[in-house]
Amino acid sequence: MKQKGDNLIRVFTGSEVSAILLKGELESIGISALIQNDYQAGNSVGFMGGTPSAIDLFIQESDLKEAEAI
Numbered sequence: 276m277k278q279k280g281d282n283l284i285r286v287f288t289g290s291e292v293s294a295i296l297l298k299g300e301l302e303s304i305g306i307s308a309l310i311q312n313d314y315q316a317g318n319s320v321g322f323m324g325g326t327p328s329a330i331d332l333f334i335q336e337s338d339l340k341e342a343e344a345i
Contacts, residue, residue: 281337282335284334284336285333286334286342287332288329288330288331289330290329291310293330294310294330295310297345298332300345301334301345304341306334307334308333310332311330311333
C-alpha cells in the first residue's frame with residue numbers, strides 16, 4: 276500500500292529497451308513505475324537532431340525494498 280507523500284526515486288538509467296523491460300517486470304509484481312526521458316514532453320514528431328539521453332525509471336520510495344529483487 277502506498278503512503279501519502281511518497282517520493283519517486285530513480286532506480287535505473289539506461290537504454291529505452293532495458294527501461295521498458297524493467298518496468299514490465301516491476302509492474303508484474305505490483306510495483307508502479309514511471310519512465311522519463313528528455314524527448315517525451317512536447318515532441319510528437321520525433322527526434323530533433325542528436326540521440327536521446329539515457330532513459331530514467333522511477334518507482335515509489337516505499338517500493339524500493341521489494342523492487343531490489345528485480
